[in-house]
Amino acid sequence: xxRYLNTTVAKKFAMGLxxxxxVSFLLMHVTVNFVSTVSPSVxxxxxxxxxYNFVVQLLLQPxxxxxxxxxxxxxxxxxxxxxxARPIGYEKFDKSSNTTWMSRNMIITGIxxxxxxxxxxxxxxxxxxxxxxxxxxxxAQVPDFYTGLVAKFQDPIRVGIYVLSFxxxxxxxxxxxxxxxxxxxxxxxxxxxxxxxxxxxxxLVPLLFIYIALFHYFxxx
Amino acid sequence: MKLFLKIWRQENAQAKGQMVDYTxxxxxxxxxxxEMLDVLNEQLVAENKEPIEFDHDxxxxxxxTCSLQINxxxxxxxxxxxxxQLHMRKFKDGDTIYIEPFRAKAFPVVKDLVIDRSSxxxxxxxxxxxxxxxxxxxxxxNTIPVDKESADTAFDSAACIGCGACVAACKNASAAxxxxxxxxxxxxxxxxxxxxxxxxxxMVNQMDAEGFGSCTNTGACEIxxxxxxxxxxxxxxxxxxxxxxxxx
Numbered sequence: 001x002x003r004y005l006n007t008t009v010a011k012k013f014a015m016g017l018x019x020x021x022x023v024s025f026l027l028m029h030v031t032v033n034f035v036s037t038v039s040p041s042v043x044x045x046x047x048x049x050x051x052y053n054f055v056v057q058l059l060l061q062p063x064x065x066x067x068x069x070x071x072x073x074x075x076x077x078x079x080x081x082x083x084x085a086r087p088i089g090y091e092k093f094d095k096s097s098n099t100t101w102m103s104r105n106m107i108i109t110g111i112x113x114x115x116x117x118x119x120x121x122x123x124x125x126x127x128x129x130x131x132x133x134x135x136x137x138x139x140a141q142v143p144d145f146y147t148g149l150v151a152k153f154q155d156p157i158r159v160g161i162y163v164l165s166f167x168x169x170x171x172x173x174x175x176x177x178x179x180x181x182x183x184x185x186x187x188x189x190x191x192x193x194x195x196x197x198x199x200x201x202x203x204l205v206p207l208l209f210i211y212i213a214l215f216h217y218f219x220x221x
Numbered sequence: 222m223k224l225f226l227k228i229w230r231q232e233n234a235q236a237k238g239q240m241v242d243y244t245x246x247x248x249x250x251x252x253x254x255x256e257m258l259d260v261l262n263e264q265l266v267a268e269n270k271e272p273i274e275f276d277h278d279x280x281x282x283x284x285x286t287c288s289l290q291i292n293x294x295x296x297x298x299x300x301x302x303x304x305x306q307l308h309m310r311k312f313k314d315g316d317t318i319y320i321e322p323f324r325a326k327a328f329p330v331v332k333d334l335v336i337d338r339s340s341x342x343x344x345x346x347x348x349x350x351x352x353x354x355x356x357x358x359x360x361x362x363n364t365i366p367v368d369k370e371s372a373d374t375a376f377d378s379a380a381c382i383g384c385g386a387c388v389a390a391c392k393n394a395s396a397a398x399x400x401x402x403x404x405x406x407x408x409x410x411x412x413x414x415x416x417x418x419x420x421x422x423x424m425v426n427q428m429d430a431e432g433f434g435s436c437t438n439t440g441a442c443e444i445x446x447x448x449x450x451x452x453x454x455x456x457x458x459x460x461x462x463x464x465x466x467x468x469x
Contacts, residue, residue, distance in 0.1 A: 004422065004466040005466075007462070008433075008434070008435035008436075009425050009435075009459055009463075011435065012436060012437075012459070078435050078437075081435065082394075082434035082435060085325060085433055086392075086394040089324065090293060090324055091227070091240050091321055092290075092292060092293040095293075095392060095441070097444075098439075098441040098444040099440060100439075104439060106437065179438035182452070184460075185463055186456065186460075
């Protein structure tokens with residue numbers, strides 16, 4: 001079995017699966033964040049659940065981290081191999097006549113998203129580690145997540161970086177989401193419906209993230 | 222028509238090649254692209270210069286022998302057209318045209334514009350066939366019922382002429398469309414089921430062994446394919462491979 005996993009098709013299958021897993025996480029994330037624009041108290045309850053629930057923290061969160069790391073490392077491995085497949089390039093190569101910018105530059109949009117994840121972890125994940133895993137659950141120590149969220153979006157430079165990163169996320173998803181179905185062998189089944197769904201998901205989810213960031217920035221002015 | 226050509230010249234597989242400029246005049250717009258190169262070669266021979274080597278055979282768009290990356294696109298600017306079916310009326314008087322060989326590690330240059338595409342043949346030999354008993358009691362394939370949709374899908378895949386334009390167009394030099402088409406044409410027919418497992422595994426393994434890149438679903442191959450082979454063939458290949466590996 002192991003020898004089969006080393007082929008380019010198997011690697012792309014794994015890339016597709018991890019991509020679809022990350023897309024499902026994005027849907028959950030944007031849903032919780034959107035609640036912050038509607039009801040601060042419900043947002044706080046959801047954040048407390050996500051921040052302290054045993055299954056979320058000790059099972060789903062490690063799987064998510066592994067998924068992100070795997071997706072990025074495998075993407076880099078495939079990129080390096082792909083560059084080796086054409087050691088001598090063309091004098092003239094008209095790539096724009098048959099491909100989109102998004103499809104050709106997944107590695108660039110991916111690296112930008114990874115850099116953004118660093119900032120995002122610095123903003124929201126690392127500061128929470130102490131009270132999440134330090135002294136165990138203590139209701140009195142649970143912070144006001146909503147206030148913390150709004151405070152982060154007061155800096156226009158940070159908001160600008162977030163908005164720009166979500167644009168790159170959109171570009172990455174516009175090619176990658178449907179491509180994941182293709183990589184796992186589903187591309188030829190209901191492809192029109194799948195393509196339409198993947199396209200609108202890829203546009204709407206990053207737009208919602210942008211809306212949430214701008215909502216909290218302008219809402220507090 | 223007067224044209225300014227920039228053509229890849231390379232003495233042999235080991236030599237370092239380079240782009241060489243040529244000017245050619247009096248080209249009839251109704252000539253095919255290969256006829257234009259024939260005229261250039263006659264001109265070079267008359268000047269006691271080495272003619273340009275390029276692949277061609279049927280000149281009817283069905284054999285898959287002609288190749289050429291023309292102005293950065295495999296088989297030139299026309300869609301669903303091989304180089305031999307491309308006509309000079311697609312260009313304008315005074316145009317500069319870049320002519321290069323298909324580039325891939327698995328398609329080494331033999332000389333000038335001629336490349337070695339035997340990697341495709343080795344992939345075919347690895348599993349792109351059905352084993353038929355030819356002892357004298359061979360059953361006619363037409364006696365096996367095949368539904369119309371499957372037959373049409375298999376036929377569309379079988380239209381692949383193995384020219385290598387998919388590899389040339391792909392930024393990763395991936396052969397996924399070619400291999401996908403060859404796997405799909407049998408995956409859609411009952412005759413192909415018996416050897417489906419080994420076919421998918423062996424052809425994918427051989428594709429990797431030849432040094433082709435992986436598919437990143439850019440779709441360049443589908444757009445540049447002179448026979449209109451669809452990207453869905455790659456999804457079929459992926460599915461067949463995963464099915465084959467999970468069967469063991």
